[in-house]
Every structure is written in structure tokens, then in C-alpha cells.
Amino acid sequence: MTIHAPGGTRPALARCVSLDPAKFAASHWGCAPLLSHTGPFTDLLSADAVDELLSRRGLRTPFLRVAQQGKVLPTARFTGAGGAGAEVADQVIDEEVMRLYAGGATLVLQGLHRIWPPLIDFARELGAELNRPLQVNAYLTPPGSQGFNTHYDTHDVFVLQVDGVKRWRIHEPVLTDPLERQAWGGRSEEVAATAQGTPAMEVVLAPGDALYLPRGWLHSAEAQEHRSLHLTIGVRALTRYAFVEELLTMASADARLRGTLPFGLDVTDPAAVEPELTETVEALRDWLARADPADVADRLARRDWPAARPAPLSPLAQLDFADGLTTSSLVAARGGLRWRLTDDGPEKIVLRLVGRTLRFPAACAAALRLVLDGEPTRVGDLPLDSDEDRLVLTRRLLREAVLTPA
Numbered sequence: 205m206t207i208h209a210p211g212g213t214r215p216a217l218a219r220c221v222s223l224d225p226a227k228f229a230a231s232h233w234g235c236a237p238l239l240s241h242t243g244p245f246t247d248l249l250s251a252d253a254v255d256e257l258l259s260r261r262g263l264r265t266p267f268l269r270v271a272q273q274g275k276v277l278p279t280a281r282f283t284g285a286g287g288a289g290a291e292v293a294d295q296v297i298d299e300e301v302m303r304l305y306a307g308g309a310t311l312v313l314q315g316l317h318r319i320w321p322p323l324i325d326f327a328r329e330l331g332a333e334l335n336r337p338l339q340v341n342a343y344l345t346p347p348g349s350q351g352f353n354t355h356y357d358t359h360d361v362f363v364l365q366v367d368g369v370k371r372w373r374i375h376e377p378v379l380t381d382p383l384e385r386q387a388w389g390g391r392s393e394e395v396a397a398t399a400q401g402t403p404a405m406e407v408v409l410a411p412g413d414a415l416y417l418p419r420g421w422l423h424s425a426e427a428q429e430h431r432s433l434h435l436t437i438g439v440r441a442l443t444r445y446a447f448v449e450e451l452l453t454m455a456s457a458d459a460r461l462r463g464t465l466p467f468g469l470d471v472t473d474p475a476a477v478e479p480e481l482t483e484t485v486e487a488l489r490d491w492l493a494r495a496d497p498a499d500v501a502d503r504l505a506r507r508d509w510p511a512a513r514p515a516p517l518s519p520l521a522q523l524d525f526a527d528g529l530t531t532s533s534l535v536a537a538r539g540g541l542r543w544r545l546t547d548d549g550p551e552k553i554v555l556r557l558v559g560r561t562l563r564f565p566a567a568c569a570a571a572l573r574l575v576l577d578g579e580p581t582r583v584g585d586l587p588l589d590s591d592e593d594r595l596v597l598t599r600r601l602l603r604e605a606v607l608t609p610a
Contacts, residue, residue, distance in 0.1 A: 216330035218242065220362040220414050220437070234360065234381070234418050234441075237374055237405055243412025245364045248322050249342055249435060257313060257320065259298040262286065267319060268296050269312040270304050274353040277309065305344070310351025313342040316435075318513075323435075328515055328540045330437065337511030339438045345370065345427040354399035354424040355388045360439040361417045365409040368432035370425045374405040377420035383445055388422075398422060409434065440511060442504075450503040451495060460487035505544070509558045515539030517608055525609045526602040531584030531591050534610035535598055537576045541606065545572060555606070562604060568597055575601070580610035 214225050221228045222240035232238045257263055270277045282300040286292035305311055317327035317340040331338045345351055345368075356377065363372075378394045379386060388395050399422060408428070409415060417423060419441055425432075455461050461484065470476045515538055525533070537543075544556040553569045555562040564572065571586040571594070586594045601607040 214333040216326060217333050219245075219326075220330070220364065221416055222414075228416075232416060232418075236418065237421060238416040239405075239407055240414045240416070241412055242414045243364065243366075245366045245412070245435065248326055248364070249316070249320065249366055249433070251367055251433060253320065254311075254313065254342070254344055254433065258296060258301055258311075261319070262290075262292075263296040263319075264292065265294045265296075267314050268301070269314060270301070270309050271312060271351040272304070272307075272309040274351075277304070305346060308346050308349045310346070310349060311344040312351070313344070314339075316340045316342055324516060327437070328513075331512050332540060334439060336442065337440045337508065339440075341436050341438070342366075343425075343432070343434055343436065345425075345432045347427055347430050350424060350426040352424065354395055354422050356382065356395065356420050356422050357417070357438065358382045358384045358387060358419050359441055360419050362437040362439070363409065363415040363417065364435040364437070365411055365413045365415075366433040366435060367411055368430045369408055369410050369428040370432040370434060371408050371428060372406070372415065372423060372425045373399075373403045374407075374417065375399060375401065375422035376404045377422065380420055381418075381441075381443070382420050383443065395422060399424065442508065446504065446507070447500065450500055450507070451492060454495065454499060454503065455488060455491050458487060458491045461491065505542070509542040512540065512542070514541040514605075515608075517605055522602060522605070522608065526599045529583065529595055529599055529602070531582070531594060533583045533598075534580045535575060535583060535602070535607045536580045536610040537578050538605060538608050543576060543606070545569075545576070557606070562606075564597070571597060575607060 217225055217228075219242050220240070221232070221238055222242055223232070223238065228238065258268075265279045265283055268282070270282055279294065282297055282304060283294045284297050284300075286295040301311065316323045317338070318324065323340050327338055327340050343351060354373070354375070356379075375398050378391055378398050382388075407413075407415065425434075465480055469480065517538065542558055546554050546556065547566070547569075548554045548563065551566055552563050553566050553572065555564065555572065567588070571588050574586060575581045575598075583594050583598050584591065586597065588594050588597065598607065
């Protein structure tokens with residue numbers, strides 16, 4: 205079995221932290237903030253780019269949030285119909301956004317890893333280096349304003365200061381390593397009380413500065429005398445609790461754990477519950493000792509991979525290229541593609557992708573492994589019996605969006 209998730213060298217990470225990746229991983233990843241100067245970042249986003257997104261790209265919710273005095277404003281305050289023929293009721297209205305921003309509201313451009321080309325590419329590269337799904341938002345804050353109260357995130361964050369200056373106050377966690385279901389709102393009083401104390405770290409981010417915050421660290425940020433524009437890159441955590449969740453789901457295969465509890469069991473009586481709990485724990489322990497790492501890995505992949513998209517492709521150009529394919533054409537695996545190649549008996553080989561499965565004759569195995577390794581490959585060099593077989597296989601992979609023109 206061959207499993208592939210993108211990785212390799214880490215030039216994108218070098219734009220987020222100033223330390224060597226190994227030192228960053230050992231001393232900061234998941235445990236401690238880090239301040240770096242790695243910019244500038246105006247090639248990723250700029251004030252002009254924000255203007256274009258707000259006025260010329262037909263932006264819709266939820267790609268824009270507007271916050272003021274710690275509260276997210278209703279989308280009806282800044283969205284409306286898209287005009288004649290659009291039949292879209294939630295497009296951003298640029299003049300309304302301008303009024304709200306001029307009145308002190310913070311603009312949050314969400315999901316920029318899906319809609320802004322420089323960040324689509326950067327997010328894909330960084331996600332591949334970290335081998336984690338991630339998201340990119342931008343925060344545009346008016347002078348002297350603060351969009352959100354002190355809070356924590358349930359994912360790690362890289363903050364890249366693009367324009368202006370912003371003061372950050374950072375406190376240690378009230379809950380270490382919170383899960384996604386453990387958002388800060390459930391601990392708002394504890395968060396507010398901790399925020400009144402002395403910060404663990406207080407920094408002013410200027411253009412080109414980068415800040416890493418592990419999940420759970422409390423933070424608030426306030427623009428200074430000029431507007432502030434920064435990017436936040438949220439990195440979804442993979443936790444041991446994810447292993448627990450998958451193992452418990454898999455445990456339904458064990459007949460002892462599926463067994464019915466005794467007739468008439470009084471679940472309010474600890475003495476009656478105790479022997480059943482003991483037997484259940486023993487059954488679970490026995491089952492866990494037999495858990496197959498390959499099965500767990502398979503479930504984690506199915507859960508994790510859909511959160512990260514491969515590189516964009518151009519549908520029309522892709523189909524034209526497939527139609528005009530020759531043995532001299534160069535192809536390569538689509539950037540950021542997650543795939544797994546497994547045998548399916550002596551006659552078939554299976555290519556598993558996010559949400560779909562492709563089957564091929566076993567004779568295609570060597571050609572598939574060659575063309576999926578990421579390096580550009582000439583169609584005529586695929587190890588198959590004939591040029592016709594090479595063209596048929598390559599066209600199918602192009603039309604299935606597995607390969608792209610190199």
C-alpha cells in the first residue's frame with residue numbers, strides 16, 4: 205500500500221517563523237508563543253487587494269464578517285441583492301461596508317485560502333509542509349479599534365502583520381489544548397477574569413512581524429494610531445482525542461461492547477453500575493489491545509483529508525489538454541492531492557482519493573506510481589505495453605482531476 209500526503213521542504217513555514225523548523229517544533233509548536241520578523245507580506249494581501257475583494261469580486265457571506273465592540277454584526281447590515289440577473293441576495297454592498305468600517309467596525313475577510321490567488325497558493329504550500337488542513341482570514345481594523353474581546357482559539361494560529369501596527373496582549377490558557385468543541389464561550393467568565401491580570405506577553409506587531417499562538421492561549425489585539433491589516437492562518441489540530449474517537453467508533457465491532465445490560469438495571473445505583481462498568485472497561489481494554497494501526501490510520505485519513513483541498517485546476521484547459529494529448533505531453537500529479545494506492549486482488553489496483561475510489565487493471569500499477577510521485581512525466585515513458593494504453597490511462601487521470609498538465 206502506498207499513502208501520499210504532500211510534504212517536503214518548508215519555505216512557506218519560514219515566512220511564519222524565524223526559527224529552524226526543528227527548533228520551532230521542539231520549543232514552540234503546540235506549547236509556547238513565538239514572535240518573529242519574517243515579512244513583508246504585501247505579496248499575499250494588501251490594502252488594494254482588500255478594496256478589490258470588497259468591491260469587484262462579488263463577495264458573499266460568509267466570506268465577510270463585520271465585528272464591533274466584541275460583537276459580530278448581522279449580515280443584513282452590509283449585504284443585499286446582487287443586481288439585475290444575479291439572483292443573489294447576500295452579496296457584500298461596498299458602500300455599507302465602508303460606512304461600518306468608518307464607524308469603527310473591524311472587517312474579517314474569511315476563507316481567503318479559497319478565493320484570493322496568492323493565498324490559495326501560499327495556504328496550499330504551508331498546509332503541505334505542516335501536513336495539516338488550514339484556513340486563512342484577514343482582519344482590517346480601524347485606528348484605535350479592537351474588533352474582538354479577549355478569547356482563545358481551538359486551533360493554532362500564525363499572525364502575519366501586513367500593514368499598520370497592532371498591540372497584542374497574550375495570557376496563558378485557562379484550558380490547555382482545547383478541543384474544537386471546547387470554545388472559549390463556555391469559559392467566558394474565566395477568560396475575562398484572566399484577561400484582567402498581567403499578560404504573559406505584550407507585543408506590538410509592525411509590518412513584517414509574525415506571531416505564532418498555540419491553541420488555547422488567550423489574546424486580544426488593538427490597532428494603534430493607524431489602521432491595521434493582518435492575516436491569521438489557523439492550523440487545525442490533530443489530537444490524541446481524535447484517536448480515542450475513532451477507536452470508540454471502531455469498538456462497535458466488539459460483541460461484548462454491544463451487549464445489552466442486565467434486565468432492570470438501576471442506572472442511578474452506583475453499586476449496581478459498578479460491576480457492569482468493570483466488565484465494560486475490561487472488554488474495551490481487550491479490544492484496544494487488538495486495534496490495528498492500519499485501520500486507525502484509514503479512519504483518520506477519511507476524517508482529515510477532506511479538510512484540505514488540492515491545487516485549483518482550469519476545467520476547460522484541462523479538458524482541452526486531455527483531448528489533444530500525445531505521447532510527448534508532460535503531466536504531473538495535481539498539487540496537494542491526497543491519495544492512497546492499494547492492491548485489490550491479483551487483477552485490480554485501487555486509487556483512493558477524497559470522497560471517491562478509482563479502480564484500474566493491476567498492469568497499471570507501475571505507471572500509476574510513476575506518474576503520482578509528483579515529478580513531471582512524459583506520457584510516452586509510462587511503463588505500459590502500448591502507446592494506446594498510455595494515452596487511455598493518462599486521459600482518464602486528467603479527466604478525474606488526478607493529473608494536470610506539467
